[in-house]
Amino acid sequence: MTEAELAEFLRVEGLCDGTPVVETMKGGYLNQVLRVTAGSRRLVVKRFATPMAGTLFPNLPADEAEALRRLAGLRVAPDLVGFWPERSILVYAYVEGAPWSGDPAAVAALLRRKEAADPAGFRRVPIDAERILAEGDALFARCRAAPSQPRPRAARLGPPARLSLIHTDIGAGNLVGAGEALRLIDWQCPAQGDLSEDVHSFLSPAFQILSQRPPFTAADRASFLTALGREDVVERYARLRPAYAWRMGAYCSWRAEVLTDPEICARYRRAAAAELGDMEPLE
Incomplete structure (x- = not known):
């Protein structure tokens, strides 16, 4: 999916108006993670890669979506915005703040x-x-x-x-x-x-x-x-x-x-x- 295709997907799903700013986020060893800024709204779009076999850390898009649903309101995880399994795309609210400080x-x-x-x-x-x-x-x-x-x-x-x-x-x-x-x-x-x-x-x-x-x-x-x-x-x-x-x-x-x-x-x-x-x- 190109940046233009991603922007169109977000518009069709009602997640942004106009042309969003898309940035690739650093970190991680497998999935593509993008930060999308659309006006005052900031989202994270995760595009899941095909998982490796036999790993301790399987790549489970549906399980991530379900975990975020169950953690809603507990002040533990980001807020889930939506999950599109046919596209292997998960969207959640961007967590504002610096990386963990050591507390x-x-x-x-x-x-x-x-x-x-x-x-x-x-x-x-x-x-x-x-x-x-x-x-x-x-x-x-x-x-x-x-x-x-x-x-x-x-x-x-x-x-x-x-x-x-x-x-x-x-x-x-x-x-x-x-x-x-x-x-x-x-x-x-x-x-x-x-x-x-x-x-x-x-x-x-x-x-x-x-x-x-x-x-x-x-x-x-x-x-x-x-x-x-x-x-x-x-x-x-x-x-x-x-x-x-x-x-x-x-x-x-x-x-x-x-x-x-x-x-x-x-x-x-x-x-x-x-x-x-x-x-x-x-x-």
Whole structure:
């Protein structure tokens, strides 16, 4: 779709009058994301690419639209404007504000607000250590290079008290705004799972590196976990962290081998090394 075709689509759907200003937004590794300014209205138009097979982060347009519907009014995600599945186009309100500034308490509060959303019907992801580790094993099996660290042992623990609607990809690049205005964007791979997985994706060194930010310090992590105020989730995160790190390290190792952009491949290699070096369980 050309810029002129996009403008015509928006006019036909009643989303703008006249000629909008269209800008390509930076960030992301897969979909095309455009910011559209039409008078005083600012929208984000996401055009979904064909998803890769066998990835931890599937590209699910209909699921993103449904997640935004369920999160409406919770002050967690952008406001959905519309979804056109036949065109693989999703439109939502542009989130005003700067990229996340580094306030862990704001992210903790956002995760607590998110718990009000109904997770039923979304894809189910593993919630026990052995299955999480097995996903990492499958990804390492595709790699030419062997992992730099041995596979961690699987912690034995029961299921969480309840399943949550989880984002699965809370890198800093997907957080916009500050305080209660903080919003979590890019919901193309939501799931029904363990809230501790979202905790890991936020605190993970790999996710930070892929967002082109330095990994968190031990003090940063402790501050966030204290602000979360969920001892049950913190305990699960502490025990599942080695399994999550193994799987994310495997994912980054695989991506580093299959992608072609040298800079992005190098970033994934750094992320893999950081993740596999961070598999010690928390005390």
